[in-house]
Amino acid sequence: MATLKDVAALAGVSVKTVSNVVNGYAFVKPENRRRVEEALLTTGYRPNLGARNLRRGRTGFVALVLPELVVPYFAELAGLVLGAAQEHEWNVLIEQTLGTREGERDTLASLGPHMIDGAIVSPEALEARDFGELAPGIPVVMLGEHSVDLPIDHVGIDNVEAARVAVAHLVALGRTRIAAIGAHPHRGTAAQRLAGYRIALAEAGLPVHDELVATALNYHRRDGAEAMARLLAADSPPDAVFCFNDLLAVGAVRAAVERGVRVPSDMAVVGFDNTEEGAYSVPSLTTVAPDKAAIARAAVDLLRRRVEEPERPPEHVRTPFSLEIRESTRGGA
Amino acid sequence: MATLKDVAALAGVSVKTVSNVVNGYAFVKPENRRRVEEALLTTGYRPNLGARNLRRGRTGFVALVLPELVVPYFAELAGLVLGAAQEHEWNVLIEQTLGTREGERDTLASLGPHMIDGAIVSPEALEARDFGELAPGIPVVMLGEHSVDLPIDHVGIDNVEAARVAVAHLVALGRTRIAAIGAHPHRGTAAQRLAGYRIALAEAGLPVHDELVATALNYHRRDGAEAMARLLAADSPPDAVFCFNDLLAVGAVRAAVERGVRVPSDMAVVGFDNTEEGAYSVPSLTTVAPDKAAIARAAVDLLRRRVEEPERPPEHVRTPFSLEIRESTRGGA
DNA sequence: CTGAAAGCGCTAACAA
DNA sequence: TTGTTAGCGCTTTCAG
Numbered sequence: 001m002a003t004l005k006d007v008a009a010l011a012g013v014s015v016k017t018v019s020n021v022v023n024g025y026a027f028v029k030p031e032n033r034r035r036v037e038e039a040l041l042t043t044g045y046r047p048n049l050g051a052r053n054l055r056r057g058r059t060g061f062v063a064l065v066l067p068e069l070v071v072p073y074f075a076e077l078a079g080l081v082l083g084a085a086q087e088h089e090w091n092v093l094i095e096q097t098l099g100t101r102e103g104e105r106d107t108l109a110s111l112g113p114h115m116i117d118g119a120i121v122s123p124e125a126l127e128a129r130d131f132g133e134l135a136p137g138i139p140v141v142m143l144g145e146h147s148v149d150l151p152i153d154h155v156g157i158d159n160v161e162a163a164r165v166a167v168a169h170l171v172a173l174g175r176t177r178i179a180a181i182g183a184h185p186h187r188g189t190a191a192q193r194l195a196g197y198r199i200a201l202a203e204a205g206l207p208v209h210d211e212l213v214a215t216a217l218n219y220h221r222r223d224g225a226e227a228m229a230r231l232l233a234a235d236s237p238p239d240a241v242f243c244f245n246d247l248l249a250v251g252a253v254r255a256a257v258e259r260g261v262r263v264p265s266d267m268a269v270v271g272f273d274n275t276e277e278g279a280y281s282v283p284s285l286t287t288v289a290p291d292k293a294a295i296a297r298a299a300v301d302l303l304r305r306r307v308e309e310p311e312r313p314p315e316h317v318r319t320p321f322s323l324e325i326r327e328s329t330r331g332g333a
Numbered sequence: 334m335a336t337l338k339d340v341a342a343l344a345g346v347s348v349k350t351v352s353n354v355v356n357g358y359a360f361v362k363p364e365n366r367r368r369v370e371e372a373l374l375t376t377g378y379r380p381n382l383g384a385r386n387l388r389r390g391r392t393g394f395v396a397l398v399l400p401e402l403v404v405p406y407f408a409e410l411a412g413l414v415l416g417a418a419q420e421h422e423w424n425v426l427i428e429q430t431l432g433t434r435e436g437e438r439d440t441l442a443s444l445g446p447h448m449i450d451g452a453i454v455s456p457e458a459l460e461a462r463d464f465g466e467l468a469p470g471i472p473v474v475m476l477g478e479h480s481v482d483l484p485i486d487h488v489g490i491d492n493v494e495a496a497r498v499a500v501a502h503l504v505a506l507g508r509t510r511i512a513a514i515g516a517h518p519h520r521g522t523a524a525q526r527l528a529g530y531r532i533a534l535a536e537a538g539l540p541v542h543d544e545l546v547a548t549a550l551n552y553h554r555r556d557g558a559e560a561m562a563r564l565l566a567a568d569s570p571p572d573a574v575f576c577f578n579d580l581l582a583v584g585a586v587r588a589a590v591e592r593g594v595r596v597p598s599d600m601a602v603v604g605f606d607n608t609e610e611g612a613y614s615v616p617s618l619t620t621v622a623p624d625k626a627a628i629a630r631a632a633v634d635l636l637r638r639r640v641e642e643p644e645r646p647p648e649h650v651r652t653p654f655s656l657e658i659r660e661s662t663r664g665g666a
Numbered sequence: 667c668t669g670a671a672a673g674c675g676c677t678a679a680c681a682a
Numbered sequence: 683t684t685g686t687t688a689g690c691g692c693t694t695t696c697a698g
Contacts, residue, residue, distance in 0.1 A: 001446060001447075001470065003690095003691055003692085004691065004692065004693095005691080013668075013669090014668060014669045014670075015669090015670095015691095015692085015693095016668060016669060016670085016693090016694085017667085017668060017669080019692075019693065019694090020667090020668085023693085027667060028667075028668090029667065029668085032667085032668085046446055046447065047447075047691085047692075048387075048447040048690085048691050048692070049447050049448045049692095050383055050386055050387045050392060050447050050448060050690090050691080050692090051387055051447075051674090051690070051691035051692040051693090052691080052692055052693075053383055053674095053692090054381075054383050054384055054387055054674050054675070054676090054690090054691080054692075055673085055674050055691080055692050055693045055694085056674085056692085056693070057674075059383060060448075061426075068412060069402070069408045069409070069411050069412040069415070070405075070408060070409050070412050070609065072403075072405065072408070072610075075402045075403060075405070075408035075411075076402070076403050078402050078408075078427070079401060079402035079403050079429060082402070082427065082428075082429050083429070091426055091428075091448075092426070092427065093394075093424055093425070093426055093427075094411070094415065094425060094426075094427045095415075095424075096412060096415050096416070112379045112380065112381075112382055113334060113379055114334075114379065114380075114381040114382050114383050114384075114675090115382045115383060115393075115424075137334065221609060221612075221613040225613075250610075250613050250614075251613060253615065254613050254614075254615060254617075257615050276403065276554065277405075277583075277610050279554075280554045280558075280583050280584060280587050281583075281587075281614060281615070282586065282587060282590050282614070282615045284587075336674095336675055336676085337675065337676065337677095338675080346684075346685090347684065347685045347686075348675095348676085348677095348685085348686095349677090349678085349684060349685060349686080350683085350684060350685080352676075352677065352678090353683090353684085356677085360683060360684095361683075361684085362683065362684085365683090365684085380675085380676080381674085381675050381676070382676095383674090383675080383676090384674070384675035384676040384677090384690090385675080385676055385677075386676090386690095387674090387675085387676075387690050387691070387692090388675080388676050388677045388678085388689085388690050389676085389677075389690085390690075447691090
């Protein structure tokens with residue numbers, strides 16, 4: 001593998017000149033430039049980015065730390081982050097934490113402060129205060145949970161309002177026993193969505209029945225199915241359900257259908273995330289649609305700004321969302 | 334950020350000793366070890382992996398090059414590769430090519446031979462011969478398409494046989510007008526699955542009707558829906574369809590249902606990939622289930638062996654698959 | 667405009 | 683057992 005030195009020797013110039021050509025420095029004698037370019041070609045020189053980075057003190061890598069790639073929301077988001085990062089000439093290192101706190105700690109710790117220029121973290125189990133000690137000196141942008149008190153850049157939607165809108169939609173349909181699936185003791189977003197749910201019910205003058213709030217310790221299809229099974233087994237089952245993500249909703253729909261409960265006539269279902277899966281499922285899923293592309297762009301952008309200017313005050317970017325109304329709350333197929 | 338030198342100064346020893354302690358070298362005088370460990374702690378030293386790698390000549394990174402993370406099969410596979418790589422202390426850099434040939438070329442080229450120890454590539458548009466020139470000197474393991482003539486490590490299932498088994502299942506159900514969705518002019522796997530489809534029909538003494546073979550230039554849900562719409566609009570529509578991936582199948586089911594065609598009674602559907610989505614869709618999807626964990630493990634393992642021993646003859650690992658029979662070809666819901 | 671040389675932080679050969 | 687030192691390949695003063 002040819003090095004700068006090899007090229008210089010072949011072209012009969014110093015490494016400096018070669019370096020200048022490679023890095024597009026303007027003032028190089030045309031004759032030298034020509035010879036260097038020729039030598040570059042014949043050697044098939046490729047700069048050693050590791051060495052360059054060591055010298056420059058940056059790596060060209062950012063880490064994207066997320067719970068699980070099998071969760072479509074994260075897969076879609078990851079794809080968008082990859083694209084956004086590419087525009088800033090960043091390569092993305094994806095790390096799965098599997099949602100455990102150790103996973104999230106280890107990941108950030110193991111990369112060390114040297115291999116990455118920064119990290120975009122979508123925390124699940126991680127607590128706010130972990131961040132400081134965890135990634136000392138690593139610029140971090142946080143996704144999802146909104147904790148204004150933390151001095152960390154953050155991007156996400158207004159989860160309370162989004163949940164409120166979703167449940168208000170069910171109310172407007174005339175549903176009165178509206179359940180929620182996805183309550184979770186330690187997840188900030190879960191708490192916020194639950195709050196939105198409660199607000200919507202209160203606004204409608206509907207009581208909050210505790211037995212209609214189903215906990216889900218994971219947000220997979222299976223958990224949604226199990227939660228729905230529990231709700232249906234109760235004395236007076238719900239006539240609608242707001243699920244805290246699309247995966248839960250898909251599982252809930254499946255469990256309902258298996259028991260002969262028709263969606264949406266017997267049971268209206270709203271999800272959250274607007275994954276492509278939900279748009280094609282039968283029935284298609286009404287869902288809260290965060291602007292994922294905006295989230296990805298904002299996160300990468302925020303990270304870039306923080307890298308360039310480490311001392312700037314942390315920023316909280318709120319991205320838009322909409323409610324995507326589909327068959328699971330309509331008459332349709 | 335503390336360096337080795339800082340630690341050495343603080344502990345009153347040489348960098349060598351500190352390096353020895355950090356790297357777990359056994360023979361260090363206990364007294365020195367103690368002092369170094371203390372200095373390590375008070376400085377909060379973290380090794381600069383970039384520098385270490387520059388010295389060692391390896392990077393600790395592997396690239397996983399795939400078309401799109403929004404495709405659940407790739408998301409699931411990526412998750413498994415991440416896990417398998419972790420066991421070999423590799424970090425994974427995920428690159429999306431968006432299925433274009435340029436994307437695949439650029440990706441491999443841009444990383445350069447220096448930032449990654451190797452690459453696992455799931456090609457879509459890339460042609461066999463591209464590989465040599467593309468990644469000169471980079472150890473590469475190829476996923477998916479099986480091209481024995483290429484001197485490159487490779488892992489995948491027997492696509493011809495898998496397709497044959499899938500279609501034979503439809504035949505056994507008594508279906509006689511069995512369509513295929515997913516024919517593609519340039520994809521090796523598409524050609525193989527089509528071959529398996531033809532073999533199964535031939536074995537059953539069924540004719541191959543060209544109008545029952547639907548092309549799909551992409552393998553997304555939308556493409557499946559469109560293909561199914563075309564098939565249903567024909568004079569004598571099929572009574573079963575074999576889709577070359579689950580996404581196509583999901584789209585096909587949706588298009589059928591929208592037109593009042595019942596699955597499976599009017600139209601049996603088989604997919605390919607065994608994504609979680611298919612297991613929870615309504616009706617749940619019969620599908621060819623490749624052992625994705627085995628693929629991920631084999632790929633990482635093959636890559637490790639190639640990195641260690643660059644001159645070994647290329648290997649072709651064939652991973653197992655099974656046919657997962659669910660509601661879309663059964664009586665069920 | 668270009669060359670020589672220092673040095674990013676680390677490992678390893680060689681000495682002591 | 684530990685210290686000294688030479689690089690890994692690159693960028694970047696500093697001279698010239």
